[in-house]
Amino acid sequence: MKKYQIIREDLKQKIQLGEYVEGDLLPSENELCSTYFITRTTARKALDELLKEGFIERKHGKGSVVRERRKSLGLLNVKGFSDAVGDNVRTVFLQKPVISSWSRSIHFPVSDAEKDMPCIYFERLRYVGDVPVMLESNWIADFGMTGIIESEFVEGSFFRTLSRNYSIEIIGSEQELRAEFASKEIAELLQVKIIAPVLHISVKFKTSQPKLNIYSELYCNTENYPIGNSYNI
Amino acid sequence: MKKYQIIREDLKQKIQLGEYVEGDLLPSENELCSTYFITRTTARKALDELLKEGFIERKHGKGSVVRERRKSLGLLNVKGFSDAVGDNVRTVFLQKPVISSWSRSIHFPVSDAEKDMPCIYFERLRYVGDVPVMLESNWIADFGMTGIIESEFVEGSFFRTLSRNYSIEIIGSEQELRAEFASKEIAELLQVKIIAPVLHISVKFKTSQPKLNIYSELYCNTENYPIGNSYNI
DNA sequence: TAGTGGTCTAGACCACGGT
């Protein structure tokens, strides 16, 4: 483990555990240098990554400010998921993680290496209040994730589970977006009419483990809660 | 202008002008050091930014490899726009840049500072082959961009025009995505049925000039050409 | 083995923010 990774993960965990909350200042670069016995270059590298991942903002002359805690599926946020608090947002498993075969519903091509492994599949429906807004189907190759099927996700997040229990990080994604008519099943699950337009997002999340990807197919009712996405260079 | 910005822009321009094409190796970090009289830290900073912006990949032990040239609207790519070559892709102005009033069609709130300035508006329709796939309406505050109305865009790109002529860079964006039924006008322009589902994307591009944003409303026919988006941490 | 990118040290000066 590189030094900057250790510091990054330490700080990230403290943010995720609520030790630092939105608006708080992280230790200054010089403080990090003395606590971790590193130079500013290394401290800055760690902070740069937190910036890139959206955990902090940096204010010249002030410090590194913690941003809104990300509760969402990585890069995409359901507008309202982050704003709405507590009980307003619910996630229901339609299918808890199981070993399954690779589905043809996956839009992006699955590599042969992945196809040689078993596939773990799970499906969730996300609500804002009583309105189902996003149906989410996920597939990932089972490279030997002991316990993933039996146990709950860390803080309800699959990504955090991968990070904490298996040291796997999301390093990027590809997405394809389409506006479609809801199919009969999707319409029923999202409680919309069959001819309603839904947003279909196919995602391939790339992970720090080479050739290991997470494939997701999302169907969103964007009528009341559009999908948000922000990006800072 | 910071040193790393100069190097970044030099390299970016060479990529954009085709001096380096996909697969080519950029000068190594040490070569950049000697040509620009800088240290490796600075060279790496420039390359890091090109990496973040998607212009290069870096291969340990090999070098910095130029990636597919980005021809699109910043973060969003019409799948096919980058793959399709030359005449296959066309952009037609429905409205060349004009001074206009601030429209209520803009989804994101426009700041008072911007509203105090005149608004430049233009509208384009993008085709793949003979199929119109994206209608794009854009608004930006006119902070004194002399010549923007009279002259053509640099290489057909508004962003490149801002970069070359006014030293304004895109530093981030916020997006909201919705699946909607096409309105009558949109349906006609995109040559789809009125009840067809279209992807509506509202974008606020943040620029390096504080309080200057570009607002875009995009309507996409995703039936044959889904919208793509990729992201690397 | 030579050259490349990846990490890291130990400094320096500057611009910005709040006191």
Next chain:
DNA sequence: CCGTGGTCTAGACCACTAG
């Protein structure tokens, strides 16, 4: 004014790639 982040220098050692 002091502490903060932003930029930059001048080195060092390591891991990877390819001839």
